Amino acid sequence: MNRQEQKRILITGAAGFLGSHLCDRFMQDNFHVIGMDNLITGDLRNIEHLFKLPNFEFYQHDVSKFVHVPGQLDYILHFASPASPIDYLQMPIQTLKVGSLGTHNLLGLAKSKSARILVASTSEVYGDPLISPQSEEYWGNVNPVGPRGVYDEAKRFQEAMTMAYHNFHGLETRIVRIFNTYGPRMRLNDGRALPTFIAQALEGEDLTIFGDGTQTRSFCYVSDQVEGIYRLLLSDYALPMNVGNPDEMTINEMAQEIILATGSAAKLVHKPLPIDDPKQRRPDISKAIKILNWEPRVSRGEGLQKTIDYFKALPEEELKRKDFTYYKQR
Numbered sequence: 001m002n003r004q005e006q007k008r009i010l011i012t013g014a015a016g017f018l019g020s021h022l023c024d025r026f027m028q029d030n031f032h033v034i035g036m037d038n039l040i041t042g043d044l045r046n047i048e049h050l051f052k053l054p055n056f057e058f059y060q061h062d063v064s065k066f067v068h069v070p071g072q073l074d075y076i077l078h079f080a081s082p083a084s085p086i087d088y089l090q091m092p093i094q095t096l097k098v099g100s101l102g103t104h105n106l107l108g109l110a111k112s113k114s115a116r117i118l119v120a121s122t123s124e125v126y127g128d129p130l131i132s133p134q135s136e137e138y139w140g141n142v143n144p145v146g147p148r149g150v151y152d153e154a155k156r157f158q159e160a161m162t163m164a165y166h167n168f169h170g171l172e173t174r175i176v177r178i179f180n181t182y183g184p185r186m187r188l189n190d191g192r193a194l195p196t197f198i199a200q201a202l203e204g205e206d207l208t209i210f211g212d213g214t215q216t217r218s219f220c221y222v223s224d225q226v227e228g229i230y231r232l233l234l235s236d237y238a239l240p241m242n243v244g245n246p247d248e249m250t251i252n253e254m255a256q257e258i259i260l261a262t263g264s265a266a267k268l269v270h271k272p273l274p275i276d277d278p279k280q281r282r283p284d285i286s287k288a289i290k291i292l293n294w295e296p297r298v299s300r301g302e303g304l305q306k307t308i309d310y311f312k313a314l315p316e317e318e319l320k321r322k323d324f325t326y327y328k329q330r
Helices: 017-028 083-089 092-113 148-167 194-203 222-233 250-261 286-292 300-312
Strands: 008-011 032-037 056-060 073-078 116-122 174-176 207-210 216-218 240-243 248-250 267-272
Touching: 008 017, 008 092, 017 032, 017 194, 017 222, 056 248, 073 092, 073 222, 092 148, 116 148, 116 222, 148 174, 174 194, 174 222, 194 207, 194 250, 194 300, 207 222, 207 250, 216 250, 222 240, 222 286, 248 250, 250 267, 250 300
Parallel strands: 008 032, 008 073, 032 056, 073 116, 116 174, 174 240, 207 267
Antiparallel strands: 216 248
C-alpha cells in the first residue's frame, strides 16, 4: 500500500486499555494511526512502542474541547471516556462531558471529513438488567440519578446523538456495546474485580468480593474484543451491536479461578454490594455472529494466564497500587 492509498484513522482514548490495543491492530494493517488522549486515565506506556513508527502520531488533547485534525480522515474510533467505577465517580463531570460534548465534536469532525465513525458504548446502557442475556433490542433498567448514572447516561446519550447524525446527516456511524473485557494493559487500581483479584492474589492478600458473589459477568479477552470492533467498523451495520463473550460466570467463580491460576492460598472476603451494581451481565451476540462472522476464540484459561503473566512482569510497586475508593463511597 503506497502513501496515497494508506487509510488514516483517528483513535481517541488511544493510551487506554482498549484504545492502545486498537492502535496496535490498525498499525499492523498499515493504517496511518492518529492517537489522541488527554491522559487523565490513559498511560503513555501503553503506546510508547509506537512512537518511533512513521505511520503513528499522537496528540495530547481533551476531545470535550474543539477537535482539529489536519488532512484526510477515513475513520474515527471514539474510545475516550473514563470507564471504571473509580474513574467516573471521581470525575463525574468529565465523564458526562466526554460522552456528550466529546461525542458531538467527533461526530462533527467525521461529518466535515466524510469519515466513518465508530463510537464505543457499553453494556452499562442496559443498567441492572431485568432480562438475560441482554440483546440489542433491550432498552435497559438504568437509574439516571444514581451513582453510576453519570457513566450509564453519558453512553446512552452518546448512542442517541450518534444515531441522530446517522439519520439526519446520513453520516456513516457504527456503535459497539462493549461487555467486560480483560487482558494486558488493564489498570490494577481501577476498582474492577478481575485486575483487583489478580493483584490481591499475587500479593498474597485475601480477595475482596462485594455482595455475595453470585452476581455474574461475562469476560472477553482483549484480542477477541478488538477483532469484533475491527469487523464492525468495516461492516455496513449502523445499529448498536453487542461485542463480548457470552460465557457467563459468577464473581465467586472468577475469584476461585484466579486463586487456582496464581497458586494463591487466599480466601474470599465479602463486603456490601455497591448501589445499582448489575446483578447479571451476559451478551446476546447472535447479531455479531451472523453479521460479522465473529465470536470469541480465546478460552478463559488462556486469556487469564496471559493477563496474570502480564501483571507478574510489572514492577512490584505497581501491584501495591490497588484502590477501593469506589467501594468506600458506598
